[in-house]
Amino acid sequence: MSGIDRSVTHADPGMPEWRFCALVARELAVRCWTADDTGLPSRLLLAEPDGKVRAVHVPDEGDDVGRGRYRINHPCLAECAHCVGEPLCRTSAFPPGTLLTGVPPSR
Numbered sequence: 123m124s125g126i127d128r129s130v131t132h133a134d135p136g137m138p139e140w141r142f143c144a145l146v147a148r149e150l151a152v153r154c155w156t157a158d159d160t161g162l163p164s165r166l167l168l169a170e171p172d173g174k175v176r177a178v179h180v181p182d183e184g185d186d187v188g189r190g191r192y193r194i195n196h197p198c199l200a201e202c203a204h205c206v207g208e209p210l211c212r213t214s215a216f217p218p219g220t221l222l223t224g225v226p227p228s229r
Contacts, residue, residue: 140169140216143167144173146169147171152171160211160214181195198211198219205218
């Protein structure tokens, strides 16, 4: 695992999962998915290679096929009719339109 910062491979046990995902995404220059707090199978948190994390909706195909292909239906935004009508999106700790950026800069 050369080139991976030790802080990514040995994360603080109290670190939120979204933050760990963002560190991995940034250090490896890849997208990284993690669950959010809604329990909706079609809503996940997506960390981009720049370390920013946002809620997105993926195809809900009744299994992990949609997630396995890494397809995004749409970002979870306050302007989206689907998100406005979904109570779990609105009451999440990551409400529509949230952009998480609490990842320290790369060394």
